Amino acid sequence: MVLPGPRIRVESGAMRCSGSWTVDRIERVERLPLGLAWRVGSAVVLDASAVVAMDMAGAWLLHRTARGLERSGRTVTLRLRPEHEAILRIVTSSGVVAGPPRARDRPRVLSAVGRRAWISARELGGLVSFFGEMGVTAARARTGPLRVRWRQVLQHVQTAGFEALPTAALLSFFIGVVLAYQGSALFRPSGAGILVADLVGLAMLRELSPLVTAIIVAGRSGSAYAAQIGAMKMTGEIDSLRAVGLSPIEVLVLPRIAALLVVLPLLTVAADVLGVAGAMVVARAELAMGSGEFLGRVAREIRASDYLLGVCKAPVFAVIIAAVGCYQGLQVADDAESVGRRTTVAVVQSMFLVVVADGFVLVVSRLFGI
Secondary structure: OOOOOOEEEEEOOEEEEEEEEOOOOOHHHHOOOOOOOOOOOOEEEEEEEEEEEEOHHHHHHHHHHHHHHHHOOOEEEEEOOHHHHHHHHHHHHHOOOOOOOOOOOOOOHHHHHHHHHHHHHHHHHHHHHHHHHHHHHHHHHHHOOOOOOHHHHHHHHHHHHHOOHHHHHHHHHHHHHHHHHHHHHHHHHHOOOOHHHHHHHHHHHHHHHHHHHHHHHHHHHHHHHHHHHHHHHHOOHHHHHHHOOOOHHHHHHHHHHHHHHHHHHHHHHHHHHHHHHHHHHHHHHHHOOOHHHHHHHHHHHOOHHHHHHHHHHHHHHHHHHHHHHHHHHHOOOOOHHHHHHHHHHHHHHHHHHHHHHHHHHHHHHHHOOO
16 A cells, blocks of 8 residues: 655644655655744644654654744644654653764854865875975885886976976066066166166066976876866775875976976076067067167176076976975865865965975075175
């Protein structure tokens, strides 16, 4: 015999329930706003004497409804069949019926700041630990048998280097153009337009080329590393590597770092050339300065240490970008949302650390007179 589904009929001062209140049938009435029909302070009768079948799920729903009405200031009388009352006693005595959780107070400002600071400190500690583990693995690989996966390194060189070259070159060219335009507008009224070469040469070779290139690579390769390793973590490939005795750092992290160590200095040099070329075009058009005069001025006024400092920043930035991207990929949980979140964190964190490292190098170089 097919039992009827659960039904609720609201009459004056009473809510009459009938049908079958079992776990496979109560979904249709579980989310009904049963308390809205009654005024605060009124007496409510939950009459379930016409219910033909009830299990613990149905008894729990009725009990929850009654307690909800009572908490909102209404007086509730619950009527059940004797056999259903026994089921309700089992539900209430087992402790499975719990009131709704109390609304938490909104955290205060200092509490929220402290919690965020603690989370950031833990994240930084994990990143530092990862750098240490990466260094130990690299030292062990160097002293042991040579197990460099050159195919992976070359593949990452292509994706992080050759494919990023047009973007980095074009952006550096236009940065040189903008710097030269601003410099010409600043120096030309005072008859010192030739100082545009000094401005662009120093800014591009020492600071902007390595920094802009690192930011481009962080957005392209750092995010790609986090997404790739995160997807491997979700599909169980990382656990499979550990199961066969291979280190994920040796197989996945070190080839990516090696590729960026090769690629980022080369991209920085290309950015230097294109940035100076863009400024040279503007200097010819705005200041009637020939290419030979412009390059000669740059060669005379820019020290070799300025150029080498900009190039030497690139390997530091490369290690930061690759390590942060791989670390965030290894922290991915077993859901797709975590991949996107960790990829975003990898880009933001690597850019932040690159700028911090650039500032640190700038301060140290000034202390040593470089």
